[in-house]
Amino acid sequence: RAYIEQLWDMALSKTTAALRTHSSYxxxxxxxxDLKNLIVLFADTLQGYGFPVNQLFEMLLEIQDQYSETLLKxxxxxxxxxxxxxxYSxxxxxxxxxxxxIVGQFPFQDAELEKQPFPKKFPFSEFVPKVYSQIKEFIYACLKFSEDLHLSSTEVDDMIRKxxxxxxxxxxxxxxxxxIKRKNVGLTELVQIIINTTHLEKSCRFLEEFITNITNVLPDTVHTTKLYGTTTFKDARHAAEEEIYTNLNQKIDQFLQLADYDWLAP
Known part of the structure; x- marks a missing residue:
């Protein structure tokens, strides 16, 4: 048994080293x-035979960071x-x-809009429900990695929120x-971005609830990480407002230059 354990220690160190190297690519x-699922299966099997597999699960937490980066890309x-x-309409x-x-994709309630007859319009453009839906898809993708890692609800919640x-x-x-910084972006598009980001900012509390429902960890728990989505959308809105201000000033300058032009010159 001692020889087998020694052999396992050597195999484990070589296995984790190889997995770290190749997973990074x-x-x-x-x-x-898929790699994570295979490692979990391998670790659980060996653990069933009485071999220590803590190194494998520790390595999986490292791979989780890499998984998160690949998701972000x-x-x-x-x-x-x-x-x-x-x-942008x-x-x-x-x-x-x-x-x-649309209201099934994005949490929007407006009593006045509901009363209006069809056809009517939502105030935001299509990127609002699409972005919101994709944020939820990202959260689901994060959750997939945490499965079978024997993590607590708090640890899973923290990982997803971060x-x-x-x-x-x-x-x-x-x-x-x-x-927003594109050269060809127009004023109407910028105004629509301001409207869109306002609605996305309001939806952040629903994302909080969405994560809470998945992890069963209340957002007011001491160690719970807060979502910073409101900051993102506020910053985008301010950037759009500044861009509008800059564009308007340029238009005014151009108009004043025309006013100074000597139209009667031969």
């Missing part, structure tokens, strides 16, 4: 997830596609079916800022 979150592309394909609602579909904060404050924030 993996840029596909689905492959990282993937969702950066998702957000870019959503923002690039948006028409209020969503038209021709009938009740479309209305129910990853989601990175998604909001880094990934989504950068995507929004890039759209």
């Amino acid at each position: 993996c840029s596909d979150p689905s492959l990282v997830l 993937k969702w950066a592309g998702v957000f870019r596609n959503i923002l690039d394909s948006d028409n 209020p969503i038209p609602v021709p009938d009740e079916e479309v209305y129910k579909k 990853s989601t904060n990175l998604l909001l404050t880094r990934t989504l924030s950068n995507c929004l800022q890039n759209v």
Whole structure:
């Protein structure tokens, strides 16, 4: 038995070293997830035979950070596609079916809008429900990695919230800022971005509830990490407002230059 344990210690150290090295090259979150599932299966099996596998689970927590990074890169592309394909116009609602579909995707309630006859319009453009839905998909993707890792609800909740904060404050924030700073962005688009980010900011409390329902950890728990989504959307809104101010000043300057032009010159 002593020889087998010694052999296992040697095999374990070599296995973890190899897995650390090769997993670091993996840029596909689905492959990282598959790797994690295989490691968990391997660890649980060996643990059943009485071998210590703490090193494997510790390594999985390291791989979780890498998994989170691959998810962030993937969702950066998702957000870019959503923002690039948006028409930055209020969503038209021709009938009740479309209305129910949108409010099913995004938590929006407006008594005045509900009373209006069809056709009508939501105040935000399509990127609002799409972005909101993708944030939830990201949370689900984070949750997948925590399965079978023997983590407490608090640890899972903390992991999801930290990853989601990175998604909001880094990934989504950068995507929004890039759209706002585009040279060809118009005033109507900027105004729509302000409206959109206002509604997304209001939806952050629903994301809090969404995570709470998944992890069963109340948001007012001492160790609970708060979501910083409101900051992301406020910053984007302020950036859009500054861009509008800059654009208007440029238009005024151009107009004044025309006023000074000597139209009667030969």
